[in-house]
Amino acid sequence: xxxxVAQYKELLDTAHRAAHRYSEHERRRAVDLVDEISKADxxxxxxxxxxxxxxxxxxxxxxxxxxxxSGLNWLIAGPRPTPDTRARPEALREYLAxxxxxxxxxxxxxxxTSWRKRAL
Numbered sequence: 649x650x651x652x653v654a655q656y657k658e659l660l661d662t663a664h665r666a667a668h669r670y671s672e673h674e675r676r677r678a679v680d681l682v683d684e685i686s687k688a689d690x691x692x693x694x695x696x697x698x699x700x701x702x703x704x705x706x707x708x709x710x711x712x713x714x715x716x717x718s719g720l721n722w723l724i725a726g727p728r729p730t731p732d733t734r735a736r737p738e739a740l741r742e743y744l745a746x747x748x749x750x751x752x753x754x755x756x757x758x759x760x761t762s763w764r765k766r767a768l
Contacts (some may be wrong), residue, residue: 702740708748716755720762 707728715726735743 709751713751716758
């Protein structure tokens with residue numbers, strides 16, 4: 649027969665080791681969560697900075713277009729475009745690359761139209 653005090657001490661020791669392992673696991677988990685949150689916060693700040701830069705760039709292009717038509721009484725600039733929620737974020741650079749050629753084509757078309765109107 650085993651000694652009940654020895655069994656109790658063994659059970660107590662097992663419970664202490666389990667509690668220690670659990671607290672170490674939770675500590676590591678907390679450290680990992682803080683690390684993940686920190687990384688997510690950094691990605692969020694970078695995304696917000698990129699969004700601000702892109703918004704400023706698009707607003708600049710829009711101001712150029714609006715200035716082009718501001719002196720024309722036959723063409724009125726509408727409101728600033730709003731973001732397209734269906735746009736694919738991975739195609740952002742492609743979208744931005746289309747702005748300059750489109751703006752140039754628009755300005756050329758306005759100049760041609762204005763020249764014809766002045767010639768009449």
